[in-house]
Amino acid sequence: MQIFVFFSCIYAKFLLILCHNFFVMTIQEYFAAHKARFMEEWASLIRIPSVSCQEEHKPDMLRCAERWKELLLAAGCQKAEVLPSKGNPFVYAEYTPLNSKLSTLNEPIPTVLVYAHYDVMPVEPLDQWKSDPWEPSIRDGRLYARGADDDKGQAMIQAKAFEYMAQTGQLNCNVKFIFEGEEEIGSPSLEAFLEEHKELLKADIILVSDTSMIGKETPSITTGLRGLAYWQIEVDGPNRDLHSGHFGGAVKNPVNALCEMLAKVVDQDGRITISGFYDDVLPIPEEERRMIAQIPFSQEKYNAAIDVDDVFGEAGYSTLERNSCRPSFDVCGIWGGYTGEGSKTVLPSKAFAKVSCRLVANQDHEKISRAFIDYMQSIAPKGVRVHVTPMHGGQGYVCPIDIPAYKAAEKGFEKAFGKRPLAARRGGSIPIIAAFEAILGCKTILMGFGLEQNAIHSPNESMDLEVWEKGIVAVTEFYKAFAG
Numbered sequence: 001m002q003i004f005v006f007f008s009c010i011y012a013k014f015l016l017i018l019c020h021n022f023f024v025m026t027i028q029e030y031f032a033a034h035k036a037r038f039m040e041e042w043a044s045l046i047r048i049p050s051v052s053c054q055e056e057h058k059p060d061m062l063r064c065a066e067r068w069k070e071l072l073l074a075a076g077c078q079k080a081e082v083l084p085s086k087g088n089p090f091v092y093a094e095y096t097p098l099n100s101k102l103s104t105l106n107e108p109i110p111t112v113l114v115y116a117h118y119d120v121m122p123v124e125p126l127d128q129w130k131s132d133p134w135e136p137s138i139r140d141g142r143l144y145a146r147g148a149d150d151d152k153g154q155a156m157i158q159a160k161a162f163e164y165m166a167q168t169g170q171l172n173c174n175v176k177f178i179f180e181g182e183e184e185i186g187s188p189s190l191e192a193f194l195e196e197h198k199e200l201l202k203a204d205i206i207l208v209s210d211t212s213m214i215g216k217e218t219p220s221i222t223t224g225l226r227g228l229a230y231w232q233i234e235v236d237g238p239n240r241d242l243h244s245g246h247f248g249g250a251v252k253n254p255v256n257a258l259c260e261m262l263a264k265v266v267d268q269d270g271r272i273t274i275s276g277f278y279d280d281v282l283p284i285p286e287e288e289r290r291m292i293a294q295i296p297f298s299q300e301k302y303n304a305a306i307d308v309d310d311v312f313g314e315a316g317y318s319t320l321e322r323n324s325c326r327p328s329f330d331v332c333g334i335w336g337g338y339t340g341e342g343s344k345t346v347l348p349s350k351a352f353a354k355v356s357c358r359l360v361a362n363q364d365h366e367k368i369s370r371a372f373i374d375y376m377q378s379i380a381p382k383g384v385r386v387h388v389t390p391m392h393g394g395q396g397y398v399c400p401i402d403i404p405a406y407k408a409a410e411k412g413f414e415k416a417f418g419k420r421p422l423a424a425r426r427g428g429s430i431p432i433i434a435a436f437e438a439i440l441g442c443k444t445i446l447m448g449f450g451l452e453q454n455a456i457h458s459p460n461e462s463m464d465l466e467v468w469e470k471g472i473v474a475v476t477e478f479y480k481a482f483a484g
């Protein structure tokens with residue numbers, strides 16, 4: 001009898017799982033059934049002009065945070081709150097599955113932390129908008145409004161994918177949300193907030209939807225961002241500007257000296273000569289080089305677009321590798337002596353330059369900064385004094401493409417867009433991603449669904465509605481693959 005009960009229990013459980021899998025709505029069915037509400041919720045966020053850089057919108061920041069709190073609770077979070085910071089408030093929400101498949105198998109339940117921002121850029125110049133930036137307008141399969149993409153549209157992708165997974169009982173991981181209201185002004189309160197709430201925000205992986213794909217037909221995942229180190233150089237020579245007829249050729253000219261020094265930093269092969277500069281640079285994995293080679297790119301069109309007859313960079317690397325996976329050095333500005341109208345024969349007493357390096361992941365901007373200062377001192381010619389002042393810096397970031405969370409994201413894009421996404425590193429910097437790694441100690445997957453033509457930060461910002469729907473599919477598939 002006991003054996004019979006035991007087996008019938010197992011049988012019933014098996015049937016239950018089978019039925020659940022059979023009857024659970026697909027994301028496409030769920031989307032179709034709830035689309036009108038999804039759009040209305042998205043619109044309710046757009047209607048709040050949460051411009052973080054304009055003082056008059058201060059009350060809108062709290063309103064927008066409160067609205068997100070309501071939406072995340074309605075989507076399925078068990079807890080959501082608006083937390084204060086030194087600046088605009090943060091929205092925090094969390095979800096724990098009640099009976100995760102993983103916990104019944106005695107496996108640890110992973111935690112995904114979703115980051116987004118609810119603040120937006122100003123809308124000026126208003127006369128260039130074809131419709132009200134604070135009221136969504138749908139034209140030609142696109143939704144036009146401020147925040148349509150950056151980042152209200154992309155944050156909605158995360159929220160709605162989560163809602164589907166939670167409401168249909170398919171989520172096997174913990175999900176936490178952290179939405180900030182100061183991303184567009186450089187996230188001044190983020191680091192302190194992360195430090196203060198380190199325990200609360202503990203996660204295995206961070207998901208961010210706030211970047212772009214190469215194209216609608218070329219899905220891609222941003223896997224790296226470059227770091228930065230920036231300095232100002234001052235070269236002091238004689239105690240006053242001198243007559244170049246009386247002193248020229250006999251006294252070291254600070255502008256000449258500065259040019260000689262700067263010319264030494266990059267050699268003829270485009271390699272940076274600062275000693276130890278490449279010590280921590282990781283080689284680009286072969287698989288990534290193959291993917292970079294698949295990115296649609298014309299060297300001819302590139303040259304024509306910026307009107308140069310040829311390009312220059314580190315020998316052995318393509319243009320797309322040079323501007324994303326390899327470090328660089330640039331003089332951003334240089335001045336000294338007489339620069340006014342006409343000619344003035346003078347040997348200037350001082351020369352100045354602002355210079356910077358774009359760094360790649362694993363290079364530490366502070367270490368590079370010290371190495372550069374030492375190098376400048378070591379090559380300073382006699383007769384001048386050189387002062388180098390570090391101005392600012394930030395770490396780069398790279399996401400390995402062989403970790404399970406990246407593989408899950410890749411699978412999500414592939415299911416939604418029908419193509420394996422390309423791993424693409426970007427040449428610019430997003431300092432918050434490096435802060436996540438430094439403070440929370442975990443990697444970030446940049447599952448971004450923007451497109452170049454979405455014109456973020458510009459008039460007539462928009463979101464491609466087909467990509468938006470596919471984005472929701474991609475994120476649901478991420479969850480299934482990451483914690484299935």
Ligand SMILES: [Zn+2]
Binds near residue numbers: 151210
């Ligand atoms: Zn953004």
